[in-house]
Amino acid sequence: MKRACDTEVRPATRSLAARYAGQTVLAIGAHPDDLEIGLGGTLAKMKRHGARVVMGVVSIPKDFDTRLAEQKKGAEILGCELRVLFDEGPRRIEDIKTYELVGKLDQTIAELNPAAVFTHSSSDFHNDHLLVYQACLPTQRLSHFDFYSYHPTNCRPVPTQFHPRAYVDITETIDAKMHSITAHASQFGGRNLDTEMYREHAHAQGRIIGVPYAEGLDVLRMLLT
Numbered sequence: 001m002k003r004a005c006d007t008e009v010r011p012a013t014r015s016l017a018a019r020y021a022g023q024t025v026l027a028i029g030a031h032p033d034d035l036e037i038g039l040g041g042t043l044a045k046m047k048r049h050g051a052r053v054v055m056g057v058v059s060i061p062k063d064f065d066t067r068l069a070e071q072k073k074g075a076e077i078l079g080c081e082l083r084v085l086f087d088e089g090p091r092r093i094e095d096i097k098t099y100e101l102v103g104k105l106d107q108t109i110a111e112l113n114p115a116a117v118f119t120h121s122s123s124d125f126h127n128d129h130l131l132v133y134q135a136c137l138p139t140q141r142l143s144h145f146d147f148y149s150y151h152p153t154n155c156r157p158v159p160t161q162f163h164p165r166a167y168v169d170i171t172e173t174i175d176a177k178m179h180s181i182t183a184h185a186s187q188f189g190g191r192n193l194d195t196e197m198y199r200e201h202a203h204a205q206g207r208i209i210g211v212p213y214a215e216g217l218d219v220l221r222m223l224l225t
């Protein structure tokens with residue numbers, strides 16, 4: 001006997017990548033490697049489908065030249081533009097004054113006029129990530145972009161309470177995502193950490209929507225017409 005779920009019924013979908021084709025999207029990450037880990041597959045997919053994708057890395061806390069070179073490589077692998085928002089040299093986010101951080105984000109959003117902004121989540125556990133998330137919140141007053149959070153990013157697995165509301169099929173870009181993460185050699189190979197957990201995580205997310213690999217996003221604001 002056929003069960004209801006044997007005949008898969010899916011809602012009419014228009015991919016996230018198609019939604020932003022021909023437009024600019026901006027992804028904000030506190031440090032190098034956050035964006036690759038958090039939503040590298042989604043960024044590469046949006047780029048491949050015609051969006052201008054800007055990766056905004058707030059600052060590089062130390063080992064500036066090495067980590068900048070790795071971040072450039074990571075962005076290149078994903079095919080995205082890179083901006084280091086505070087690029088004068090090593091700087092820790094907690095040393096940036098709130099008005100300066102909000103001002104820099106405002107300025108970037110005013111210049112790029114993105115159709116979507118992606119940032120850290122309120123359920124992240126890294127204080128720098130939370131500071132960036134909080135500084136991104138007021139930018140919503142500037143224009144009516146779609147606004148998303150990505151999964152907490154970490155180099156070692158840590159329990160989190162992040163509950164995605166949207167899932168992006170990244171099957172076509174999982175290899176680019178994994179490659180872009182390993183571009184940050186000082187964070188992984190250099191510290192003997194393996195990156196395979198990111199593929200496993202994407203696989204587990206994919207199961208939820210019936211595809212091989214996915215990334216989950218929380219939707220903070222979205223315009224539906």
Ligand SMILES: [Zn+2]
Nearest residue numbers: 030031034126
């Ligand atoms: Zn980080």
